Amino acid sequence: MIEIVEVRKVFNAGRHNEYTALAGVSCSIASGQVTVFKGPSGSGKTTLLSIVGCMARPTSGRVVLAGRDITSLPERFLTEVRRRKFGFVFQQFNLIKGITALENVMLPAYPLGERRAALEARALGLFELLCIADRAREKAELLSGGEMQRVAIARALINTPETVIADEPTAHLDSRLSREFMEIVGRLKREGKTTIIASHDPLVYESEIVDRVISVRDGKIEPGDP
Amino acid sequence: MILHPAIIALLTASVLTLLMVLAASFLGVRILGRWDLSSGSELQLELERRTYLISTILSHAFVFQLASLFLFVRTIDDLCTLFSGSMCAAGTLDANVYGYPALALKVATSLLAGVWLIVNYADNQACDYPLIRRKYRLLLAIAPLVVAEAGLSFAFFLGLKPDIITSCCGSLFSRDAANLASDIVALPAGPMMAALYAALALVFASGGFFLRTGRGGALFSTAAVTAAVLAVASIFSFLSLYIYELPTHHCPFCVLQREYGYVGYPLYAAILGGAIAGAGVGVLMPSRRIESLKDVVPALQRRLCVAALLCFALFAVLATYEILASNLTL
Amino acid sequence: MSRLEKQRNILDYTLSSLLRRKGKNAALTLVFTLVVFMVASAVLFAQAVRREASLVLKDTPEIIVQRTVAGRQGLVPEAYVERIAAIRGVSAVRGRLWGYYFDDAFGGANYTLMVPDAFPYEPGTIVVGGEVARNSRTRVDNLLPFKAHDGTVRGYRIGEILPTESALVSADLILMTEPDFRSLFGIPAAEVTDIVLSVRNPQEIATIAHKIAALLPDTRPIVRDEILRTYDAVFAWRAGLLLAILAGSVAAFIIFAWDRATGLSAEERREIGILKAVGWETGDVLTMKFWEGAVVSLSSFLAGIALAYAHVFFASATLFEPVIKGWSVLYPDFRLTPSVNAPEMAALFFITVVPYTVATIVPSWRAATIDPDAVMRF
Numbered sequence: 048m049i050e051i052v053e054v055r056k057v058f059n060a061g062r063h064n065e066y067t068a069l070a071g072v073s074c075s076i077a078s079g080q081v082t083v084f085k086g087p088s089g090s091g092k093t094t095l096l097s098i099v100g101c102m103a104r105p106t107s108g109r110v111v112l113a114g115r116d117i118t119s120l121p122e123r124f125l126t127e128v129r130r131r132k133f134g135f136v137f138q139q140f141n142l143i144k145g146i147t148a149l150e151n152v153m154l155p156a157y158p159l160g161e162r163r164a165a166l167e168a169r170a171l172g173l174f175e176l177l178c179i180a181d182r183a184r185e186k187a188e189l190l191s192g193g194e195m196q197r198v199a200i201a202r203a204l205i206n207t208p209e210t211v212i213a214d215e216p217t218a219h220l221d222s223r224l225s226r227e228f229m230e231i232v233g234r235l236k237r238e239g240k241t242t243i244i245a246s247h248d249p250l251v252y253e254s255e256i257v258d259r260v261i262s263v264r265d266g267k268i269e270p271g272d273p
Numbered sequence: 274m275i276l277h278p279a280i281i282a283l284l285t286a287s288v289l290t291l292l293m294v295l296a297a298s299f300l301g302v303r304i305l306g307r308w309d310l311s312s313g314s315e316l317q318l319e320l321e322r323r324t325y326l327i328s329t330i331l332s333h334a335f336v337f338q339l340a341s342l343f344l345f346v347r348t349i350d351d352l353c354t355l356f357s358g359s360m361c362a363a364g365t366l367d368a369n370v371y372g373y374p375a376l377a378l379k380v381a382t383s384l385l386a387g388v389w390l391i392v393n394y395a396d397n398q399a400c401d402y403p404l405i406r407r408k409y410r411l412l413l414a415i416a417p418l419v420v421a422e423a424g425l426s427f428a429f430f431l432g433l434k435p436d437i438i439t440s441c442c443g444s445l446f447s448r449d450a451a452n453l454a455s456d457i458v459a460l461p462a463g464p465m466m467a468a469l470y471a472a473l474a475l476v477f478a479s480g481g482f483f484l485r486t487g488r489g490g491a492l493f494s495t496a497a498v499t500a501a502v503l504a505v506a507s508i509f510s511f512l513s514l515y516i517y518e519l520p521t522h523h524c525p526f527c528v529l530q531r532e533y534g535y536v537g538y539p540l541y542a543a544i545l546g547g548a549i550a551g552a553g554v555g556v557l558m559p560s561r562r563i564e565s566l567k568d569v570v571p572a573l574q575r576r577l578c579v580a581a582l583l584c585f586a587l588f589a590v591l592a593t594y595e596i597l598a599s600n601l602t603l
Numbered sequence: 604m605s606r607l608e609k610q611r612n613i614l615d616y617t618l619s620s621l622l623r624r625k626g627k628n629a630a631l632t633l634v635f636t637l638v639v640f641m642v643a644s645a646v647l648f649a650q651a652v653r654r655e656a657s658l659v660l661k662d663t664p665e666i667i668v669q670r671t672v673a674g675r676q677g678l679v680p681e682a683y684v685e686r687i688a689a690i691r692g693v694s695a696v697r698g699r700l701w702g703y704y705f706d707d708a709f710g711g712a713n714y715t716l717m718v719p720d721a722f723p724y725e726p727g728t729i730v731v732g733g734e735v736a737r738n739s740r741t742r743v744d745n746l747l748p749f750k751a752h753d754g755t756v757r758g759y760r761i762g763e764i765l766p767t768e769s770a771l772v773s774a775d776l777i778l779m780t781e782p783d784f785r786s787l788f789g790i791p792a793a794e795v796t797d798i799v800l801s802v803r804n805p806q807e808i809a810t811i812a813h814k815i816a817a818l819l820p821d822t823r824p825i826v827r828d829e830i831l832r833t834y835d836a837v838f839a840w841r842a843g844l845l846l847a848i849l850a851g852s853v854a855a856f857i858i859f860a861w862d863r864a865t866g867l868s869a870e871e872r873r874e875i876g877i878l879k880a881v882g883w884e885t886g887d888v889l890t891m892k893f894w895e896g897a898v899v900s901l902s903s904f905l906a907g908i909a910l911a912y913a914h915v916f917f918a919s920a921t922l923f924e925p926v927i928k929g930w931s932v933l934y935p936d937f938r939l940t941p942s943v944n945a946p947e948m949a950a951l952f953f954i955t956v957v958p959y960t961v962a963t964i965v966p967s968w969r970a971a972t973i974d975p976d977a978v979m980r981f
Contacts, residue, residue: 130882160609276843
């Protein structure tokens with residue numbers, strides 16, 4: 048369970064281009080559920096995702112993860128927490144060109160010092176799960192949009208995290224692929240994983256798999272949402 | 274000045290180390306002033322990023338410092354042929370007034386560098402940088418020594434002119450010369466040997482006790498540093514005699530030469546290693562009480578203790594071997 | 604979890620990353636190798652020549668006694684030999700006859716003429732060094748003409764040519780009998796060029812030199828170790844001079860390396876952002892940068908030294924020869940004994956790899972502290 052209390056995030060503080068992305072946000076995210084942050088671009092939902100997912104530290108406020116206050120953790124330990132508990136799927140997939148899909152998927156586990164053979168086996172298992180096993184050894188730039196999305200999901204799952212976070216996952220996908228994505232989310236939910244998605248795509252936030260929708264606007268959560 | 278390639282290399286290393294330590298010190302001062310872990314402000318994030326930089330700079334600087342100590346000793350030993358009257362490093366160092374102070378400071382900074390690296394490592398294991406202030410204060414204490422050492426090294430090498438008549442180690446380290454070295458040398462061999470072995474025994478005993486019970490770390494640390502000092506003194510006073518198989522040759526530098534199997538290097542390396550690891554255990558003692566380091570520090574201290582014991586064991590084995598295998602009987 | 608596996612994984616990624624940008628990295632490695640090659644050649648060559656010189660001087664007598672007349676070297680009376688022999692601790696004293704002869708034919712060359720201890724040939728025959736024969740375009744059994752002190756021309760038969768192994772000392776050497784020498788140069792019977800002596804106990808050399816100077820005030824005793832020291836210093840000084848000149852290129856290379864490290868392309872920046880976004884922390888990226896530097900610098904270092912080794916010991920350091928050995932018409936073509944020792948390698952390491960590493964610390968750190976947050980917004 049993730050709890051954020053009065054979190055503020057200010058960029059370029061004290062300078063002429065000071066910008067407040069989040070202006071005092073509080074909410075709790077239940078485990079095992081699919082939560083969607085809904086809102087237009089510029090509403091601060093990406094910033095909210097990065098703070099919930101331990102990728103950034105709030106300017107003020109607290110972040111509590113499973114009862115542990117992680118607000119002041121220095122980067123090294125925050126990253127430790129993040130890579131074990133969270134998997135990220137980015138808007139642009141962000142795969143590294145020039146290396147194979149398999150290597151892309153194994154990357155997040157490199158610093159953990161696992162034996163390569165075991166790592167590769169697990170990665171290939173994920174490829175199987177997502178039905179793209181035959182594309183595992185292709186260079187990342189040669190994959191189609193849908194294949195890249197699945198590779199990105201596989202990469203997010205390589206360290207068997209409890210929570211998967213996706214930022215505008217359907218932004219570059221057609222309806223068919225978007226529905227396939229939500230199906231995969233459903234599968235993850237059945238496995239007990241928590242999923243947090245930021246999206247302004249109705250196909251996402253109106254899906255029946257979604258348990259809770261939180262509206263975000265101008266760096267604040269809109270009242271009416273618990 | 275002698276434009277010897279090794280001298281150029283050593284001076285380059287000196288300059289670079291000096292610059293790195295000074296840069297790290299300036300950056301560190303800022304951290305000391307504004308560090309506030311609980312704040313999520315951009316300044317704090319910047320300071321945290323900066324502490325990585327300082328850590329990296331200093332790790333490099335101190336590793337180079339330790340390496341250049343060995344190159345320094347080897348070089349001045351090789352250079353001895355350029356000075357009439359000298360047969361080993363002792364003569365080169367005596368060629369001008371900066372030699373011995375430069376060496377002494379180099380050893381001191383190497384020791385402190387090792388200790389700093391240990392404290393840095395411990396600090397990085399905890400999630401709230403508990404030792405950060407202590408660490409940078411230590412750095413500010415080391416910085417002037419590094420500056421002085423660089424200055425002395427430069428003065429020493431720049432002042433070297435070949436053909437200077439300088440003393441041979443025979444006259445520098447004999448009983449009749451009026452300096453500190455000769456005082457050590459004049460100490461009778463028997464009691465010195467007894468003192469050395471007693472000190473080593475204390476190190477092993479207190480180390481074993483510390484490993485088993487986790488107490489007595491301060492005692493162990495003191496024992497280790499004392500033993501290291503005694504070990505160096507004993508090389509002067511009797512170990513050298515056994516190695517050279519001559520009852521009057523007390524020079525601590527000739528052991529570094531080929532004809533004695535370069536045995537000086539492992540001996541001194543073991544002493545330095547034992548001193549750094551032992552001192553590290555002692556320096557970390559106050560940190561045991563810190564909440565976030567409660568689990569980390571004892572384990573680290575145990576590893577350091579084992580490392581120190583191994584170093585002293587190596588020294589003891591080598592020293593005893595030299596004594597037993599020598600043709601000299603005192 | 605294992606530290607070793609972690610390093611292996613990161614090293615793996617580093618290698619693949621380096622290979623993906625072959626062009627840039629190849630240029631860097633090439634230039635680095637070149638720099639190491641130049642510096643290593645200078646150092647290896649100078650050390651080798653010094654070693655050679657000290658080996659050659661090893662068997663020379665401990666003290667040479669010369670006589671100075673009005674500050675210049677004059678002939679020594681043979682009677683001095685007995686007086687020196689009477690000093691305690693001296694062994695094997697003898698007078699030597701040797702001198703220089705300038706041959707203005709064939710481009711002009713200075714030969715060293717000497718009367719050795721034991722000369723197996725009769726008067727009228729000489730033994731010459733390799734370069735002498737080459738320069739005079741002559742061979743065994745031919746006659747070599749010399750202009751004597753009284754203006755007459757003497758011809759001597761060449762009995763033997765000295766082998767090339769001794770080239771460093773014998774290249775310009777001519778050996779002849781004592782009567783031939785004295786008559787060629789007009790040196791009276793009771794005089795010699797200088798006196799050499801051996802000393803049994805090395806500790807006594809300085810004392811004996813002082814005694815000789817006191818006993819025979821018009822003489823100047825020269826101790827062999829002083830010669831060794833002087834050569835040592837000269838070669839070391841010349842090597843150092845070369846290095847000082849090369850310092851410019853080393854500095855230029857460091858600036859190039861720093862510039863290369865600082866100028867991350869947008870693609871590289873994106874990659875590091877992705878790495879940090881998927882869970883690599885700053886320390887891990889720093890480790891990757893460290894491996895990058897290590898792979899480039901170590902491979903350049905080894906390649907540079909290997910090339911320098913080949914250059915110095917197989918090609919006789921053609922590029923640096925004149926600077927280190929000095930100028931002379933007659934220079935022997937000899938092979939240096941290949942050898943490399945740890946302090947030399949350490950010195951080279953400190954002059955090349957260490958500055959490179961230091962220059963890349965700040966750029967590496969800047970790369971490693973790229974904010975993963977930014978990746979989210981691409």
